[in-house]
Each structure stands twice: as C-alpha cells, then as structure tokens.
Amino acid sequence: MPQGDNENGRQEPRIGTVASTVAILRQLASTPAPLGVNAIARSLSLTPSSCFNILKTLVSENIVDFDPNTKLYTLGAGLVSIARNALDPDAAYEIVRTRLEVLAETWGMTAGLWRAHSDRILLVGYVAGARMMRIQMTVGQRLPKLIGSVGRCMAAAMDLDREELARRFAGLRWESAPSFDEYCEQVEEAKRQGWSIDRGQFVRGATTIAVPLQREDGDLKYCLVSTMFTGQHDDDKVPLIVKELQQIARWASRPIDGSGVIQQPPLRQSTRSV
Template sequence: MPASSSTKTAAQPPARRIREVPAVSRALAILRLLAARGEPLTLKAIADELELVTSTCLHILRVLVDEGMVKVEPSTKRYSLDVGVLALARSVVEANPFPARVQAALDRLSEAWNVTTIGVKASGLDDLVVLALARSRGPFQLYVEVGSRVPPLTSATGRLVAAYAALSDAELARRFKGLVWENAPDFEAWKKEVRAVERKGYAIDRGNYISGVTVIAAPIVDAQRRLTHALVALAVTDQLSGSRAQAVAADLIREAQALS
C-alpha cells in the first residue's frame, strides 16, 4: 500500500510504450510516464522512453504545460506533473459514489481498532487507487493520500488482485519478478497466499511491502463476483499481531461483504 512511517516513493508500474497512435494517446502516455516515475524528466528521456519523435514530444509537452497538466523547471528543462492533474482527479473522486458509501465503515474500523483504513478501487491488474481513508487516532500514523496509486500485486491488496485475476502459475511467476518490496517474500509462499484468498476471504502482508507494517485487505465484489474495490487496514506490526490481526480481518470481511 502507499504507506510508510517515513518518506517513501512507492514503486510504480512501467509506462506503456506507444508507436503510431493519435496525439491524445501520446499525451496520455506522457502523463502516465511522469506519474510512474515520480521525478522530473528531460524531454529526451520522455521521448526515448515512449519512442516518440523529439519534436512531436516537445509539441505535446508544450500543450500540456499550457493546460496546467505538466510543469517545466526553467533551470533544468525537466518536466513533471502539475496541479491541473489533481483538479481532474479530485473531480473524479467527488463524482464517485464509493467514497460516500464506504466512509462510515472506514471510520468505524479505524476507531475500533486504532488503525488506518482505506477504500481502494481495484478494477484490473494495474488500476488501484485510494478513494477514501480514515486515519488512526494514535500519535504514530502511516502516510496515505486519497488519489494515490497502489503498486500492482504488492502488499495485501495485490494478493487480492492476483487471486481474482485467476492468473496461471507461470503468469504469477513472471509478474512476481517485477515487484518491488522492502522484504520480498518467497515466491512459493506468496503464491500460496494468493491461492488462499478465496478460502480465507482476505489477504495479509506482514512487513513484506513495507518493513514493520502489516496490511490486511478484504475484497468488495460485484454481482458477478468480480473484484471492484477493497477495504484495507494498515498499522505497525506490533499492533496487528496474532489474534488481533485475525479479529481485524474478520471485521473487514463483514464490512466488505455488506458493501459488495
């Protein structure tokens, strides 16, 4: 999950490469690349990564800068996302009914267990976004923001996504090689946890993604039993050990089933 007790840049999926596609697709590819890298990039770096003609890339970047979606540092000529993207994202979140539906559950769970709770959109292998949250009342809080993206397949939410995608063992192994963890689990152990999601009704990450942090996630599904969202609880591992973790998981499952 996008959480840490200190400053941390979450791993992001690689940007999609494009070739002969319309200008809109190229612009979106540039935005995705800047979001994935999380740091300013030069014109050459952007053009090379996306296999764009430099002049074409520059023209699109100038339009994105004019529209407030991208900014350029005058001294370094490096590009990064600008606040215009936040305005669009905020509009999407405000128009989405899920945050309003889930907030009461997040607040109750956070208050009951003194953990940070979040509601995540989880449709597709790569589309995981935090839509709602409730922070713990303790002095030590994990950093999470509405609108932040969750790295695919890592942490407890990633185990849910992998389970509901019904990926083959070979595909799980291929994708596992590209995941970034602080304490990477053994692949066979991770695969068993993915396969156990349907039976247990939840997934748990004990310090794999972020050292010292335990994450528990329960699935919210639609009428066709497809994963659409997840309820997630995060806390330092000392707060979610043994029977307490099981109790929090059971409470998450009840709330998730009520929302499914």
C-alpha cells in the same frame, strides 16, 4: 509535430494545442507559487500569445484561476471534480468512509479503499485513527496490482496460471520479499479464506489486511484495507479486524441499480470492546 503512441504501439501525431494545455497544467501543478503567463511560456518554450489564449480558455472553464491584481495563475477548483471522478467513478469511498472512520478509531490504525485500474491499484481514500503515531498515505498513489495484501486478493480473483503469475511476480519490488513459492501459497490462502494479510513484506514495519469488495457480477474492483504497525495488535485480534472489514464489504457490495453505484450500508457499532 510531437509524436505519441496509440494503443497499437504505432506513432501518431499529437495535437499541439492539447499537448500545450496539458503541459501548462502540469507546470502549474508542479510549482507551489502562482505563475505569470511569460514565466509559463518561457519554461515550456511556447509563444506568450499562445500560452495566454490557452490560459484564458482554462480560466473560463474554472480549470485555472487568475488573480487580476497580481496577474498570476494557479490551478482552479474545476480540476477537483474531474480528478475525483477519475479516481473514484463509483463514489465508493464516500459510501464506506463513515464505517472506515469507526474502524480506524476503534483499532487505532489506518483504513482505506483501494481500486483496481488496469495493471495498477489506486488508493481512493483513507482515514487514520487517533493515536500519537499514525500511518499516513497519499490519496491517488498507485502500486503494482499484485503487490501486498491487496495484490494477493487480486491474484486470487484473477486465477492466473503459475507461469503468468511468476512473470508478474518477477516485476514486483518488496522491502522483504517472499519467495515465489511462498507468494503462491499466500495467494491460495487468500482464495480459500477470502482475505489476505501482509506482515511487513511489502513495507517493513507495516502490517496490512485486505478484504475484497466484490460486486454482484463477481468482478473484483475494490479492496478494503487496514494498515497498522507490525506488532501493534496481537494475532488473536486479526480475526476481529477481518470480521469488521468483511461486514463493511458485504454491505457496500450491493449495487442499487446496476449502474455501478453502491448502496449505503447502515452504520453499526464496532465489534471491539472499548
């Protein structure tokens, strides 16, 4: 029987049907064309009857779609709500999206929301301003928690000692890496000013500004981030962009009932003259 690691690192047997179900979903996700039961079973070394029974259950739960004419299977819409809840359990992006759209359009840049999850940060959602060349991203992408402008904000909030920060910094991969001393100074700066900027160190040619979206309990779970081409805006425009991000962060950080749901802020005009 296949083995898996439990949270203590010990090997435990995996439930065969569950493992097969996950393998079938991954197979459908990785293949652009619809697949038949025999093709799926053959690629995963499953018996056709077992594969069919699993697919039948997944179809009944709207997790997989079945075309009765072609006898082929594809991923179903039921996965969307599951994935959405896993990616953004507080529905925070829907709350800030309208404000981020205004920001992105005003400044001609990309604006997004990142969420901390374990030792990673996840891109919950983003919008790109209308300009001939845009920075496109991938919703759901994961990065190390302490990298880039978001990482400096996270490190500032975590208040790690220098030894632990050095250990984590050593595992980060940058395109134009700062020295550890420089990174420490940037973390301290983020702690003092309440935001952080990365000027082409994580990704050459891209400048990102991150503003933490902290909850009333002080926990840093989200960061609002603007991403632009390096040199796109003069340095004197940075404080204006930061100000708008901070306004969104303040409005969006107010819990309405303590359940993790965040209150919808009123829409305001951008502070930039256009």
